[in-house]
Amino acid sequence: MIDLASLLRSPLWVLSKKNPFMLSRLTFFYVVLGIVGGLFSAAFWMFLEYLIHFASVVSGIYTIPFMTVSGLFVGIVIHFLGEPGEISLVIDNIRFRGGKLDAGQNPSMTLSSLLSISAGGSAGPEAPLVQITGSFGNWFAEKLGLTGEEYRSMTIAGMAAGFTSLFGSPLGGALFALEILQHRHVVEYYKALLPAFLSSTSAFFVFLWMTHVGLQPTWQFPQYVPGDIQDFLYSILLGALGAGLGWVFHGLFLANRWVYSKIPGPIFWKTTIGGLVLGVIAWQIPLTRFFGHDQLNQIVEGRFTLIFLAALIFWKTFAIATTVSSGWRGGVIIPLFFLGACAGKLLSGFLPSENESFLMICLMAAVNSSVTKTPISTTILLSELTGLYSFTPVLIASLSGYFLSPKEPFISTQGKELSSHRIK
Numbered sequence: 001m002i003d004l005a006s007l008l009r010s011p012l013w014v015l016s017k018k019n020p021f022m023l024s025r026l027t028f029f030y031v032v033l034g035i036v037g038g039l040f041s042a043a044f045w046m047f048l049e050y051l052i053h054f055a056s057v058v059s060g061i062y063t064i065p066f067m068t069v070s071g072l073f074v075g076i077v078i079h080f081l082g083e084p085g086e087i088s089l090v091i092d093n094i095r096f097r098g099g100k101l102d103a104g105q106n107p108s109m110t111l112s113s114l115l116s117i118s119a120g121g122s123a124g125p126e127a128p129l130v131q132i133t134g135s136f137g138n139w140f141a142e143k144l145g146l147t148g149e150e151y152r153s154m155t156i157a158g159m160a161a162g163f164t165s166l167f168g169s170p171l172g173g174a175l176f177a178l179e180i181l182q183h184r185h186v187v188e189y190y191k192a193l194l195p196a197f198l199s200s201t202s203a204f205f206v207f208l209w210m211t212h213v214g215l216q217p218t219w220q221f222p223q224y225v226p227g228d229i230q231d232f233l234y235s236i237l238l239g240a241l242g243a244g245l246g247w248v249f250h251g252l253f254l255a256n257r258w259v260y261s262k263i264p265g266p267i268f269w270k271t272t273i274g275g276l277v278l279g280v281i282a283w284q285i286p287l288t289r290f291f292g293h294d295q296l297n298q299i300v301e302g303r304f305t306l307i308f309l310a311a312l313i314f315w316k317t318f319a320i321a322t323t324v325s326s327g328w329r330g331g332v333i334i335p336l337f338f339l340g341a342c343a344g345k346l347l348s349g350f351l352p353s354e355n356e357s358f359l360m361i362c363l364m365a366a367v368n369s370s371v372t373k374t375p376i377s378t379t380i381l382l383s384e385l386t387g388l389y390s391f392t393p394v395l396i397a398s399l400s401g402y403f404l405s406p407k408e409p410f411i412s413t414q415g416k417e418l419s420s421h422r423i424k
Contacts, residue, residue: 026150027198030157033140034199037133037161038206044110044132045165045211048125051118052290059286063120064279070119071275074328075268077112083267084109084131084329106132113329117291119275120282122319123330124291126166130177130331133162137199153192156181160196161203168207168218172381174200179374217387219296219341224357226390234354235362235393238347239400242366245343249317249336249371250406256318256325267327274326281319287312288319291330292338299341300360309346313339336371337382340364358393361386365394366401375402 058066078084084105113128137158141151156177164173174196208215260270282289287298304312320335344360351359365382369375375398383391 026144026154026195029140029144029154030195030198031202033137033154033157034161034202034204035206036136037158037199038165038203039210040133040136041129041162041165041203042207042210044114044125044129045207048114048118051114055118055120061283063283063286063289064276067119067121067275067279067282068272069275070115071271071273071278071326071328072268074112074115074119074275075266075271077115078108078271078327078329079266079268081108081111084112084128106135109329116323116328117330120289121278121323121328121330122288122291122316122335123323123328123332124166124293124334125330126163126333127331128329129162129166130159131162133165133203134159136161149191153195156192157195157199160200164200164204165207167381167385168204168213168215169381169384170197170200170204172377172384173204175380176374176377179377180372218293218385219300221300221357221361221386221388224355224361224388224390226393227355231358231393232396234358235396236400238344238359238362239366239397240404241343241347242340242363242397242401243370243404245313245317245339245363245367246370246401246405249321249339249367250408252318252321253325256321260325260327271327274322274328277322277326278319278328281315281322285312285315288316292316292335296334296338296341299338299345304345306346306349309342309349313342313346316342333368333372336368337364337385340367343367357386357388361388362394362397365398368401369398370401370405373402373405375399 055066082105109128109131113125116123117125134155135158137155140158141154144154146154160174160177162173163176164170167173167176174193177196177200178192207213260274263270263273278289287295316335316339320332320339323330324332340363341360344356344363347359347363348354348356361382365375365378368378372378375395379391379395379398382388382394388394
């Protein structure tokens with residue numbers, strides 16, 4: 001068996017100060033980590049697509065018992081395999097424990113998230129992918145005997161591989177892995193920037209090779225052609241509207257969290273009730289089911305009444321809050337993009353002279369930035385996902401949504417300060 005620690009210390013990988021063109025001693029391992037993360041992410045994604053295709057056969061009123069039973073199974077998995085944690089725990093461990101993640105949570109996270117997402121929960125695969133690929137980085141760091149910032153950087157590089165595999169943007173995925181950690185002090189992680197880029201780029205190529213998804217944008221928006229200074233003024237207003245929707249989501253999340261916290265007994269009671277609620281919502285409005293990856297193209301291409309769009313926005317927001325509050329597993333980034341697209345579609349009904357793509361993408365950025373506190377990487381991700389080539393107005397909307405967002409972050413550990421928890 002290869003001793004990774006010995007290989008790391010060998011002359012082949014040690015950086016020579018006299019020869020700045022030699023590879024860093026860790027460059028090879030960041031690339032290998034990205035390959036491993038890309039392989040896992042691709043396998044996870046392909047299996048998830050198969051499960052979603054299978055679950056999509058269930059429709060109409062049968063959605064209610066199907067999602068109720070699915071919620072029961074999600075809770076049973078968590079009850080017997082252990083609490084898999086959430087993205088807030090990952091952030092807490094990166095910031096205050098030097099990047100240490102518990103790989104023992106991976107089986108529970110993998111199974112519970114596959115069940116939650118494929119059954120139709122309003123949460124996506126970004127959270128499980130990031131936690132699991134981040135733990136791969138943790139394993140690499142342990143085997144290599146790394147400490148301090150090198151240990152943390154390896155874990156962040158693993159997270160970047162997961163983000164990039166899902167979103168198809170090496171630059172945006174790497175920046176998101178950094179920006180989501182600590183929005184006020186992200187500069188502290190500048191040393192992890194290059195490792196994150198290396199890992200995310202190699203993961204991107206592996207994911208493309210295995211899934212054959214191609215390089216085209218994920219969502220087929222008509223191209224937005226920038227106008228004049230008026231577009232920038234609209235961007236600020238759209239950012240404020242996106243922040244308002246973020247406030248609504250935050251309020252519904254707090255209310256749902258309080259309700260489900262009052263349910264006694266094992267977690268499978270909460271997940272079962274959550275499944276029942278999600279099933280009823282999906283029965284009435286099928287577009288609220290699943291995490292929005294495929295449904296978003298339906299919003300872009302379809303024609304809907306304003307009343308339907310308003311109802312869809314509210315009940316999808318309620319469904320996302322119910323999913324994350326009742327113990328179902330998954331992330332909220334793509335569901336929030338879906339919400340923003342719906343809000344832009346609704347607004348275009350009142351402003352028919354404005355470019356619909358512009359309204360939708362700006363609100364997608366603003367809503368997500370309001371909740372996740374990631375305005376820069378959100379803008380870059382959306383430029384890749386939508387094929388947008390001029391993203392300055394979107395950046396303005398994203399920043400507006402961020403600055404007008406609730407002071408208390410949705411991801412609770414983003415609000416913690418490092419002063420009393422600093423890792424030496």
